[in-house]
Amino acid sequence: MGLAAVRPDVPSPPRILVVDDEAAITDFITLGLTREGFLVRTAADGQAALPLVDEFQPDVVVLDVMMPRLDGYGLTRQLAGDPRRGLIILSARDEAQDRIRGLDLGADDYLVKPFDFTELVARIRAVLRRRQPERGLILACGDLVLDRRRREVLRGDQPVVLSTREFDLLAHLMEHAGEVCAREQLLDAVWGYSFYGDANNLEVYVRYLRLKLDDRERRRIQTVRGVGYRLAPG
C-alpha cells in the first residue's frame, strides 16, 4: 500500500485570520505567515471579522485589542467556545490586567506589540497543536509529506525510506520549518537529553537526509553556520 492512499489525509495549510485596524501590521503579518505556508485573510475590525470567520473558517484568529466598532475583547468573547479554533491577542497594552482579561475571555495566548514575528509563528503552531492535535501527526512542507502514525515520508508521489533517527530529525525540522534549529536542540529532540556522544553524528545524519531527499544544493536543509540547520519553508 503506497502513501498515495494517505494523501487525502494531508491537511490543507492552517487558515489564519488577522484582525487589526492598522493596515501596516496586517500587511507584514500576511506576508510573513503566507511565506510560512499558512493561508491568511485579514479584517480591519471586529465587526468586519465576524462574517469572515463564517466564510473563511480560520483555524487561528490573530486579533488586535483596540479597534473601532467591535474591539478585540468583544470579538474574543464572540469567537471563544469553538474547540477547534485558536485565538491569539496582539496588543499594545502590556498590563497584567489586560492580559488576564484577554485570556479569561477565552484567548489562547496574548502577545504584546512590538512582538517577535518568529515567536508569533511558534505560538500559532503551539495553539494549533493544542486545538487540533491530529494536525501534527501529518506534516507537510512544500512537496514533502510526513506521516507520524505510519512513520512514512513522501516526496511528491515518491516514498522516501528513512532510518528512525533520520525520520525523527526530518520531523523536527518540518515541525519548525523556516526556523533555525540549533544543534543542541536537534540533538535533544532526536537523541534525547541523555545524549553525550559525538556531535559530528548530526552532520552525518543531515548528509544522509540531504542525499535521500535529493538536496545536493542544500537548498531544502540549509546550514546556518555556527548555529544549526533550517528547513526551507514552502
Place this chain on the structure above:
Amino acid sequence: MRWFASLRWKLTLVFCLLLTILLGTAGGVEYLVLRQSLLQTRVQSVEASYYSVIASVQQQAAAEARAGLGRLSLADSARLLALEVAAERVGIVLYTRGLAPLTVGVPHGEESADLPRVSRAVLRAAAAGHASGPLVLPSAGGDQLAVVLPVTRRSAPIPVIGQLSVPAAQVEGELATVRTLLVAGGLALVGTALLAGLYLGTRALRPLGRLTQAARALAAGDLGQRSGLPPRRDEVGILARVFDDMADSVERTVRVRAEAEQRMRQFVADASHELRTPLTTVKGYLDVLQRGASHDPGAVAEALPAMAAETERMRRLVQDLLALARAEGSRPLAPRPVALEGIVSDLLARDRASGRVTADLDPGAVAFADPEALSTIARNLLSNAERHAPGAPVHWTTVRGPGRVGLRCRDQGPGIDPSDLPHIFERFYRADRARARRVGGTGLGLAIVHALATAQGGTVTVESALGQGTAVTVWIPAAGAPGP
C-alpha cells in the same frame, strides 16, 4: 489619654476647686458672723435677766425698807442677787468696785469650779466701767460663755461688778447644726457642680471628638470626610467650618492633581501606543525578511516601502511630540509685534504651485506673539485642512476683535461631525482613525495649535458643518493692546 489629662476633667476640676474655695470662705465668714450673733443674743438674754433680778432685788429691798425692816448691806444684796441669778441657771461671780470678791452663785447641778476665771485685765476694764464679752472661757465643766458687766446706771442700786456665765454647750449645739448644714450644703453644691461641669463639658467638647474622627479619616485618605456638625457661632463652630473648608480645598487639590496625572498617563499610554504601531511594523518586516524573505524580490519590494512609510510616521510623531512638549512650556516664548500677513505669506510662498490655497489678509492685523509659534500654528492648521479636505480649496483670512486679532483657516472639506467637535483639540483624537492614518496625521496637530495659542494668551474656535467645510480661528492678543 488618661482621664485627668482630658480637657473636660481639667476644666471641671479647676471649676470645682474654685467653687470649693468660694463656698468655704463664704461659709466660714457666715459661720463666724452667725456664731457671734448667737453668742451676743445669749449674752444679752443673760444680761437682761441679771438686770431684771437687780431691779426685783431693789424693789424687794425698797419694800422692806418701807416696812421698816431696815436696809440691806451691799454684801447681803449681792448674796441675794447671786442666789436669784443662779436660780435662773446662770453662774455668777460678784466683785466690789475695788475688785474684791463679794460672792458667787452656782446654778443647781454645777460646781463652783465650773465657773470660769476671767483675767485681771478684764476685771480692771470692768472696774474702769467697760463691759467685756461675750467671752468663751475654759473651766473644769467645759467651755463657759461669760460676760463681765461694770457698775452702770441700771446696776447702780447694787454697785457690784458682775461676772455672768452659762455653759457654752447650749450655743455650741446650735452652732454644730449650722456647721453640719453648711458643710453638707457646700459638698452637695460642689458635687452637683462637678456632675454638671462634666456633662456640660462633654456636650461642649463632643464636636471636638467628631472633628478628631473626621481629621483622622481625612488623614487616612477619606477625602469626602466632613465634620457634619450643625452650624454654630462659638469657637467649636468656627473650628468645624474652617476644618470643612480645609477638607474641601484638600479634596479639590488632590482631585485636580489626580486628573492631571490621569491625563498625563493617558497621554503617555496614547503616545506609546502610537509609537508602538510603526515600531511593531518595522520590526515585523525585519523578522520576516530575516526568516528568509530577503531572498524573495517580491517580498522585499513590499517590505521596504512599508518600512520607509512607518519610519517616516515615527519621525513625524516624534517631531510633533517634541513640538507639543515645547508648546506646553518647555521653550520660553519671545512675543513681539508680528504681522499675521507675513506669517501666512511665508507659508503660501512654499505652496504657490497648487493654487488651492488663497488668502485675503489685512496688513493692519498685528499680533503680539512669538513669530515661530505663530508659524507652527499656521503650518499645523494648513496641514490639518489639507489632510481632512484633500484637494479642496483652503482660504486664509485675518479677523480683528477688541484687543485681539485672529487668523482663520477655512476649508471646503467634508466638515466635522458635531459629536467629534468637542474633542478635536485632544491629543491623538482622530475622528476617523483609519483614514487619518492613511493621510498621515499624527493626531497631535490641533493639540499643538491649541497649546501654542493658549500659551500666548490666545484661544482657538472652530466652526464646522457637515458638507460645508470647517473654519478654525486662532485668536491672539493684538499688539498694543493691554496685556492679558
